[in-house]
Amino acid sequence: MDAILRECRAHVDLFMNYQFDEAMKACESKRDQSFVFECGTAALTAIRALFSMEEPILDEAFTKIERAIAVIDRSRRKTSLVSKIWGSVNAASYTEEECHAEMMYAELNVGWILLAVLRAKSFSTLLKVVMRLRETIYIYRKCRKILEDRESWLTPYTKKNFEAGLRIGTGFFNLAISYIPARVLKLIELFGFSGTREEAFVHLKQVSIGDWGFRSPIAAMLLLAHECTVEFTFGLGEPEMSFMEEILATWDIYSKVFFLLYS
Numbered sequence: 001m002d003a004i005l006r007e008c009r010a011h012v013d014l015f016m017n018y019q020f021d022e023a024m025k026a027c028e029s030k031r032d033q034s035f036v037f038e039c040g041t042a043a044l045t046a047i048r049a050l051f052s053m054e055e056p057i058l059d060e061a062f063t064k065i066e067r068a069i070a071v072i073d074r075s076r077r078k079t080s081l082v083s084k085i086w087g088s089v090n091a092a093s094y095t096e097e098e099c100h101a102e103m104m105y106a107e108l109n110v111g112w113i114l115l116a117v118l119r120a121k122s123f124s125t126l127l128k129v130v131m132r133l134r135e136t137i138y139i140y141r142k143c144r145k146i147l148e149d150r151e152s153w154l155t156p157y158t159k160k161n162f163e164a165g166l167r168i169g170t171g172f173f174n175l176a177i178s179y180i181p182a183r184v185l186k187l188i189e190l191f192g193f194s195g196t197r198e199e200a201f202v203h204l205k206q207v208s209i210g211d212w213g214f215r216s217p218i219a220a221m222l223l224l225a226h227e228c229t230v231e232f233t234f235g236l237g238e239p240e241m242s243f244m245e246e247i248l249a250t251w252d253i254y255s256k257v258f259f260l261l262y263s
Helices: 002-016 020-028 035-052 055-073 081-086 096-119 123-149 156-178 182-189 197-208 216-233 241-250 258-262
Strands: none
Touching: 002 020, 002 035, 002 156, 002 216, 020 035, 035 055, 035 096, 055 096, 096 123, 096 156, 123 156, 156 197, 156 216, 197 216, 197 241, 216 241
């Protein structure tokens, strides 16, 4: 798993350096070797779709994410109904692959939710999004339990990759929920959803600086997009320019693509 995650990081580097086709071909050529590359293919397509916002690419990304979810689900530990109700997780019994499969399954569900909202053409789709959102939050809670209780990891690198996924997921949900109007938020909190922008930034900032595996540049990209685009667009306040400059300095190897937009 360590070698696979490092190879996945190399594919992300290609993608972030504007070598989209090379990154996609590298992932697709190894889809049969590990669910990680299936996830990578879907994730890279989704990121590209979110930046282009072109309907054909959005549709393609959604199809690939649904396929990847089905593939990764076969590698997950099957959870009994009792475990779901009580939230019990025997972290020690999970294999390394099952741990990462759980995390990537949650991440793909986040991608599914984003794309489903963008492609939504009926109220029934939004209902499906809410149900998928509840399931995804449950999976992230399970992943947090695994991280807290699991004592043995293959290498420190595999553990750090897993923790990075948890921090990005937690940060994303906190950030998304923080934009919901207060009256609506009170209703949502009844279903167990809550989050603050401050907590979101704590998690995203930590992963965006330093080597947390292939997710680090993605976390940095999310923060830059939020601070330099969303904050200005919706008039939410001034971005933290000093931290944005620190991110750009940290990831100056990506000279061609997303970071160039914010430098």
